[in-house]
Amino acid sequence: MKLTFPHMGNTYITAKTLLDDLDVDYIIPPFNNKKALEIGTKYAPELACLPLKINIGNYIQAYEKGADTVLITGGCGPCRFGYYCEMHRAILKDAGYEMDILTLEMPNQGVKELYRRVKKLAGGFNAYKIIKALKNTAQISKSVDELERLTFQVRPREIKKGSTDKIYKIFLNKALKTNGSEALKKLIKATEDELREVEVDRNFKPLKVGIVGEIYTTIDPFSNFNIQSKLGNMGIEVNRRVTISEWVIDHIIKNALHLPRDRSHIEAAKPYLGTMIGGHAQETIGNTILHAKEGYDGIVQVYPLTCMPEIVAESILPTIEKDFDIPILTLIIDEMTGEAGYVTRIEAFVDLLRKRKERTEHGRDWLLSGN
């Protein structure tokens, strides 16, 4: 059995840790790019969302390198994602790629079925080994997210533009070739040290923008045209509360073990969206409000075309925009999206945020001169 798994930003580092520590043979598909999307668009239904299309492209590219089994996390989620593993299975079969699909989730058949799948994955059931691997995976995913968050802070403040991007890109490539959680931990630490040494302007106060929306397109830089790095290089500090570690730890581990989960976004979203309607709509609403309360200057919502939960969230956002007086830009992405128009909107949004800030900071002077 040779496993593969879909890409989603830097998730491959987390997935790799788990498989390395379980001694499973696997192939990582080439990073997301136009080719993967092209392949996926060819085989997936047109109205399927962008993540599904890229996933299919990943599998086929991995298949060509020798992978025969796909590992994905599933959800009995009320968004289309819950249906993905079955869709993937059918699309790959129709396209003539014989691949097995292994879904890590809490199946309806209960723990016994999950046990069977993990046993199949790990080639046996060594409880000690599995628990240790899970612990390491959770740790790595957390520190990768912390590392990414550090880039969010360094990038807008760096003196030599492009330094952060360079260090982070080298890290992503090195991580691909670094095996085992111990070696990865060292690599992450070394990259963190390097980032902390980047020369920064300590007096610069960047504008702050929160990124909200559908999980895949917000986390995956290929899908969102590197929005985090784009904004960062324009001198904006970004933040994104929905992360892989939050997803792994909160959604998968805590859910499986029935542990209490972080509810701050649910509480914040309550007056506007009191119930879970699927996908990350409640996170989008809740996190927008949390960011607004933390004094962020703006919010960017990103989602793939036809994403139902985010369409609902989008229709609620104008009310939040008004109630909290925070500008919100929505960007919708599919395989037809042109980068030029996308950049125009981001630039104009940044101009808007800057002018608003100037205005509030100089508000008093303006009034005086107006009189």
Add this chain to the structure above:
Amino acid sequence: MGETGYYLGIDVGSVSTNLVIIDEEDKVLEKLYIRTSGQPINALRNGMKTLTNRLNTNNIHIKGVGTTGSGRQLASVILGADIVKNEITTHAVAAQKMVPGVKTILEIGGQDSKIIVLRNGVIYDFAMNTVCAAGTGSFLDRQASRLEIPIEEFGGYALRSTSPVRIAGRCAVFAESDMIHKQQTGHSTEDIINGLCEALVRNYLNNLAKSKEILEPIVFQGGVAANVGIVAAFERALGKKIVIPKYHDVMGAFGAALIAKEEMTRKNTKSNFYGFGTTENEYKAKSVECQDCSNMCEVIEISANSEVIARWGDRCGKWSELDGSSEQVG
């Protein structure tokens, strides 16, 4: 230096390439509206040539250049711009100059349409068409030529309409089918054109302007603002008065010139402008997919007289940092 300075604003759009020269008092000295016809470099060359012929460019000291529009980067490389600004900001700046206190800007260009909401002199909110270009200038152009009516007279026909015809306006292709159907059932051209204008306005207000508060003063600009039929349809639909600024067709370029002036006055440096004769060079643009990593960036390379002058489009900076070197992409 003491000598009076001028500022050049250039808007390279999908349908038209516009040039505006303003003086230190923000007065427009010259404005040009040229069809891009898919060849932005040619359009720029024609524009610069026309300016040279019309003005005594030897006596015109350009102190700053601003470019905007979808071809802003290309224009900046060819002419040596001091600022490169997105078209949303330039349009807003220009409208505020022409109509102080403007609260809403409706803008319909060749292939995009936008609405910009201003409050207290600051852009408060904006929207730009995303997945569909129905109801923009290109579509009107196409319908005018199909009906064999010059685009300049198109709006006038709408005003002469006597009975309303409802055209499906959500999609440009279906709107055309519907117009053909209405022609076959014997509706007059005037009524059909009026129906089309109303459909486009309906589409704009329902899609782009949904949930935006449209307060007066309202400015309507972009090439389509020259269409009196669309203007009348907007006024009927909104029940409010619409102002068409004097330079409605070149507002992007005007805004770019204003921003260039502001920036150059603040910085007090010399302009990068290469001069009016620069477009005489032989320019070539090509794009190559870089194969060095999985990003597969589309790198655009511009050369003048077979010497590479700029590259962009790469994420890692490998190509764009090689300024002016003779190494070729690919």
